[in-house]
Structure formats: structure tokens, C-alpha cells
Amino acid sequence: MDATFSRLTMTAASAMLLLALVVLWRRHVAAYITAFRTQSIALAFVGVVVAWYGHVPELFVVGLLILALKGWIVPRLLSGIEARREGVRELQPLVNAETSLLICGALAVAAYEISRPLADVMNLATRGGLPIALALIFVSLFIVVSRREAVAQIVGFLMLENGIALLALLGAYGVPLVVELGVFLDVLLGVLVMQAVVYHIYDTSTE
Amino acid sequence: MLNLLAVVAQTALLALLAPAVVGYVRLAKARLQGRRGAGLLQPYRELRKTFGKGMVIAETASWIFHLAPFAIVGATIAAASLVPVVSVTQPADQLGDLFVLTALLMLGTFFLALGGLDPGTAFGGMGSSREMTVAALTEPTLAVAILALALTTGSTSLGVIAGSVLKMPAYAIGPGHALAFAAFLIAMIAETGRLPVDNPATHLELTMIHEAMILEYSGPYLAWIEWAAAVRLTLLLTLAANLFVPWGMAATLAPAAIVIGLVAIVIKLGVLGLLLAVLETRVAKLRLFRVPELLALSFTLALLAATSSFFTK
Numbered sequence: 164m165d166a167t168f169s170r171l172t173m174t175a176a177s178a179m180l181l182l183a184l185v186v187l188w189r190r191h192v193a194a195y196i197t198a199f200r201t202q203s204i205a206l207a208f209v210g211v212v213v214a215w216y217g218h219v220p221e222l223f224v225v226g227l228l229i230l231a232l233k234g235w236i237v238p239r240l241l242s243g244i245e246a247r248r249e250g251v252r253e254l255q256p257l258v259n260a261e262t263s264l265l266i267c268g269a270l271a272v273a274a275y276e277i278s279r280p281l282a283d284v285m286n287l288a289t290r291g292g293l294p295i296a297l298a299l300i301f302v303s304l305f306i307v308v309s310r311r312e313a314v315a316q317i318v319g320f321l322m323l324e325n326g327i328a329l330l331a332l333l334g335a336y337g338v339p340l341v342v343e344l345g346v347f348l349d350v351l352l353g354v355l356v357m358q359a360v361v362y363h364i365y366d367t368s369t370e
Numbered sequence: 371m372l373n374l375l376a377v378v379a380q381t382a383l384l385a386l387l388a389p390a391v392v393g394y395v396r397l398a399k400a401r402l403q404g405r406r407g408a409g410l411l412q413p414y415r416e417l418r419k420t421f422g423k424g425m426v427i428a429e430t431a432s433w434i435f436h437l438a439p440f441a442i443v444g445a446t447i448a449a450a451s452l453v454p455v456v457s458v459t460q461p462a463d464q465l466g467d468l469f470v471l472t473a474l475l476m477l478g479t480f481f482l483a484l485g486g487l488d489p490g491t492a493f494g495g496m497g498s499s500r501e502m503t504v505a506a507l508t509e510p511t512l513a514v515a516i517l518a519l520a521l522t523t524g525s526t527s528l529g530v531i532a533g534s535v536l537k538m539p540a541y542a543i544g545p546g547h548a549l550a551f552a553a554f555l556i557a558m559i560a561e562t563g564r565l566p567v568d569n570p571a572t573h574l575e576l577t578m579i580h581e582a583m584i585l586e587y588s589g590p591y592l593a594w595i596e597w598a599a600a601v602r603l604t605l606l607l608t609l610a611a612n613l614f615v616p617w618g619m620a621a622t623l624a625p626a627a628i629v630i631g632l633v634a635i636v637i638k639l640g641v642l643g644l645l646l647a648v649l650e651t652r653v654a655k656l657r658l659f660r661v662p663e664l665l666a667l668s669f670t671l672a673l674l675a676a677t678s679s680f681f682t683k
Contacts, residue, residue: 174548177678181552181671188667260663268670275681294681298674 168216169288175209176292176299176329178202180271183302183322187263190253195318196241199325203233206325209332213289217336225343229328232347237321237354244314244361258309267302274298289333296333299326313361317354324350373461376623381451384608388600389413391607391639398647413600417593425589428489438485439587439594442478446598449474450605454612456631457620458533467526472513475561478598479505485595486583497582500658504560504567504579507665511557511672518550518675519613528609532616546679549671551614556668558610560661562603565650567661604639607646611638 182202186195207229214222256263274297282290303326306319328346331338338346393410400407427435452471466474483501486494520526523534560567563580572578584595612619618634620627656664 177548177674180674181549184667184670184674188663260660261666264663264666264670268673271670271674272677275677279681295678 165216165288168212169291171212171216172209172289172333173292173295175205175212176295176333179205179209179325179329180295180299180302183299183306183326184264184267186306186318186322187256187267187302188260192245192254192312192314192318193242195315196238196245199241199318199321200234200238202322202325203229203238206329206332207234209292209329210337213332213336216288219336221340222332222337224340225337228343228347232351233321233325237350240354240358241314241317244317244358247362248314248365254310254312254315256310256315263305263309267305270301270305271298274301285334287334287336289336292333293330296326296330299329302326313357313364317357317361321350321354372623376457376459377451377461380453380455380457381447384450384453384455384604385447385597385601387639388604389417389597391604391643392600394640395603395643395647395650398644399650402647402651413596417597420593420596421590423589425591427588428491428586431489431586434484435488435586436591438481438488439591439598441481442485442598443594445474445478445481446601446605449478450601452528453605453608454529454532454619455608455635456628457623458529458536458616459621459623468513468516468520468528468531469526471528472509472516475512475602476505476509478602479509482580482583482595485587486585489586491586493582493585497579497585500579501583504661504665507662507669508557508560511553511665511669512561514669514672514676515550515554515557516609516613518546518672518679521676521679522546528613532612532619533621535613536616536619536621546675547614548675549678550675551610553668553672553675554610554614556664557672558606559646559649560665560668562599562606564603564646566653566656567664569655607639607642608635611635611642 179202182198182205186198189195189198207226210222210226210229214220214226258266271294275294278294278297282293285293300323303319303323306322307316310316310319324346337343390410390413393408393413396412397407397410449471452466452474479501483498483505486498486501488494516528516531517526519531519535523531525531525534559565563570568579568581570580572581580599584592587595612635615638618630618638620631
């Protein structure tokens with residue numbers, strides 16, 4: 164049972180990392196948003212798995228909230244921002260796709276190396292997923308710094324948030340519900356503020 | 371003796387089934403596109419027709435041009451003999467493991483490229499140059515993806531990998547396995563010249579890779595190369611099915627287990643072929659300069675798979 168638990172969380176975590184990597188290869192904002200939505204669904208799945216096997220019932224609520232907020236509301240807001248922009252243009256990242264992928268491969272290997280001592284001293288069933296969560300954080304950070312478009316940067320930032328949430332779920336079976344709720348509000352508020360700023364950017368750039 | 375028989379039978383099965391697999395993928399694609407399609411046996415008919423035709427050979431072609439088709443067929447058949455098809459016990463394991471398999475596949479690609487270059491036509495040279503660009507990126511990906519499995523199971527022999535996953539189903543869910551499968555699929559598509567890397571259905575188009583190399587071949591030589599390409603596709607599909615989802619494979623050489631194994635491999639090839647057809651219907655061909663990006667993605671995935679297998683062991 165412990166084996167199933169750890170394998171399930173690790174598979175979902177690696178699916179999340181996979182989606183972050185796929186983003187580096189895509190060229191359109193719509194693909195970024197889809198990847199983020201799918202990644203959030205995978206995060207909700209991790210939450211439910213941890214709730215079930217780790218016997219932390221309030222994580223079911225957290226999983227549902229993740230599904231509702233990051234799997235539905237935030238992607239809709241992002242699509243709204245994207246729809247307001249005129250013309251579909253290809254993204255022009257600062258670093259080209261091959262180089263970004265290779266850099267991210269190196270970042271992920273580094274994440275494994277860095278988290279090895281941590282995984283050695285932990286005895287949670289989910290410790291195998293920790294390096295993946297760390298790798299996801301690094302890769303998302305790379306997305307934020309290497310993209311030029313505001314919406315792509317927001318998606319990178321949200322993926323970074325997903326990575327931190329994954330780290331909390333796997334490393335500590337989630338944080339208290341109150342903190343979690345605060346984080347959700349922060350994310351929502353952050354996206355709303357960014358939306359306003361991005362609209363402002365579009366308005367000034369079209370003038 | 372029984373071992374030899376098992377190897378010969380599995381290789382022959384793979385080689386004879388190959389045109390049907392190609393026909394099946396074409397049929398599934400035709401149905402998805404609203405056409406009726408040409409039936410499963412069409413590739414066999416095409417092969418028979420091509421084998422019966424005469425050959426036109428360029429004046430500038432040297433002996434390499436004549437050697438290439440046989441080298442390709444030889445390398446492909448040798449590679450096919452290493453793949454566990456129906457049973458986990460693959461006695462040819464003693465002859466070679468995943469590195470030998472990758473090397474044999476690369477040898478076939480190498481001769482194909484030489485055969486394309488040899489007559490000195492523009493198309494052939496262009497196709498060979500493109501094929502080398504793609505192959506340089508796919509072969510390491512294939513090897514590293516399988517290596518990720520080898521790290522989990524502790525052996526580089528293909529039969530032992532399939533056997534240990536069969537014994538320990540927990541191996542089959544995990545980051546190493548999932549990422550390696552994704553990497554393997556992308557590399558497989560590039561390696562067999564399918565969409566979105568190369569279009570198997572076009573001729574005389576500036577974007578083609580495989581078809582450009584074999585443009586100068588005709589008659590029996592062309593038939594050999596086409597058949598080798600079909601075997602290559604079947605081989606890689608079988609490898610994807612049996613290494614990542616080995617259930618149904620015969621653990622012993624008992625008759626009942628072998629029948630189940632046969633049915634299982636046909637079903638698995640059917641499902642994978644259908645997936646391939648759906649993918650080919652949904653995606654458009656990539657711009658050639660975006661192909662290396664896709665292959666870089668698959669290499670990164672394979673690298674991650676190997677890393678995670680290495681560290682979580």
C-alpha cells in the first residue's frame with residue numbers, strides 16, 4: 164500500500180513536471196494555459212491521493228479547491244486576458260526551445276542532486292516526489308525569466324506556485340487549512356492584479 | 371535447439387507481421403479521414419508487385435548502392451531477433467542487449483543514408499543529410515529511455531527488463547517509467563519517419579526524409595527497403611508494448627502461455643497502431659527546423675527518466 168502511495172504521487176508529480184517541460188516547446192499562449200490547467204488537475208489528484216493514503220481528510224477540501232480555483236477559474240481569467248490581445252502571434256522567448264529544454268534537463272538533475280540529503284533523512288512514503296517538486300520549481304522559475312510575454316510569465320509564476328504547493332503536499336502532507344485558504348486567496352488576488360496590469364500594458368502598447 | 375526455434379519463430383513472426391501492421395495503421399488512418407482504405411493485406415500485395423518488377427539503376431551508382439538494401443534488411447532482422455515478442459524468455463539475449471539493438475538500428479539507418487547519397491542525386495543527398503540530423507538525436511534518446519528501465523530492473527537485457535516489470539508491477543508506475551515512455555514514443559515516431567517528423571504518405575515533396583533517400587531505388591531493392599522499414603516500425607511498436615506494458619507475455623514456453631502471448635501482442639500492436647493513426651490524423655507535419663526542438667524535448671524526458679530511476683533506486 165505504501166508502495167502504491169509513493170508510486171501514485173510520483174507519477175502525478177512527474178506528469179506535472181512533464182507539463183512544465185512541454186510548455187517550453189510550445190509557442191502559443193493557449194497551449195500554456197491548457198498545460199497549466201492540466202497541471203493543476205494533476206496537483207488536485209496528488210492532494211486527493213495524499214488525503215486518502217495519508218489520512219488527512221481536510222486535504223480532500225484542498226484538492227477540490229485546487230480543482231475549482233486553479234483548474235477552472237484562473238485558466239478562465241487567463242484565457243480572458245489572452246482573448247483581449249489582438250492577433251495571434253507566436254511567442255518569442257529569450258532562450259530558444261532546444262537550449263531551454265537542455266537547461267531545464269540540467270536544472271532537474273541538479274534538483275535531484277540537491278534534494279538527495281533531504282530524501283535520505285525523511286521517512287515519508289512520498290519522499291521520492293520531493294526532487295520532482297523541486298525540479299518543477301526550478302523549471303517554472305526558468306519559464307518566468309526566459310519568456311517575454313506577460314501572460315506566459317504569469318503562467319510560469321502560477322506553475323511555480325503549483326510546484327511549491329506540491330512540495331508542501333509531498334514534504335509535509337499539506338499545510339493547515341487556514342494557511343492553504345490564505346494562499347488560494349493570494350493566488351486569486353495576484354492573478355486579478357496581474358490581469359489589470361496586463362490590460363494596462365495592452366492598452367498602452369496599442370496606442 | 372528449443373531456444374533456437376524460439377528465436378527464429380519470434381523473429382519470423384515480427385518480420386511477417388510487419389506489412390500487416392503498416393496496412394493496419396494506413397487503414398485506421400483512412401477510416402479516421404473518412405476514406406474506405408485499402409485493407410490490411412495491401413502492403414503484402416505492394417511488396418509482391420515490387421519484387422516482381424525490373425530495376426532501373428543510376429549510372430553513377432557504385433557497389434554501395436547494391437549493398438545497402440541487404441545491409442538494411444540484415445541489420446533490421448538482426449535487431450528484430452533481439453526483441454522479446456511473445457515470450458519473456460528471449461534466448462538471443464545472450465547475443466546482445468539494448469545497446470546492441472540501438473547499434474543495429476543505427477547501422478540500418480547509416481546504410482540507408484549511404485544508399486541515398488551514393489547515386490549523387492540532389493534529393494537523395496538532402497534526404498540523407500536530414501535523416502542523419504534526426505538520427506543523431508533519436509538514437510541516444512532511445513538508448514537512454516530504455517536505460518532508464520534498465521536502471522530500475524538492474525539489467526540491460528530486453529527480456530529481463532520485460533520479465534522484471536511483469537513480476538513487479540509496481541515498477542510500471544513511477545516517474546522513470548512514465549517519462550521514459552513519453553520519450554520513447556517521440557523517438558519512435560521520429561525513427562520510423564511518421565508524422566509530425568516525416569510524412570510516410572508523400573513523394574516528391576521538399577519536406578520528406580525517408581522517401582527522399584529511397585527515391586533512386588526501384589524493383590526488388592525498393593521492396594527490401596520498404597519491408598525493412600515496416601519491420602522497423604513493428605519492432606519499435608513491439609518494444610514499446612513489451613517493455614512498458616509487458617502483461618500478457620508468456621513467462622514460460624508452455625503452449626497455453628504462448629497462445630496468450632500471441633493474442634496479447636496482437637491486441638497491444640492494435641492499440642498502439644490505432645494511437646499512431648489518431649496522432650497522425652490530428653497533428654500536422656512540423657517545420658523541419660522545429661524537429662530538433664521536439665527531439666530535444668524527448669531527450670530531456672529520457673534524461674530525466676534515467677536520472678529519477680538512478681536516484682530513487
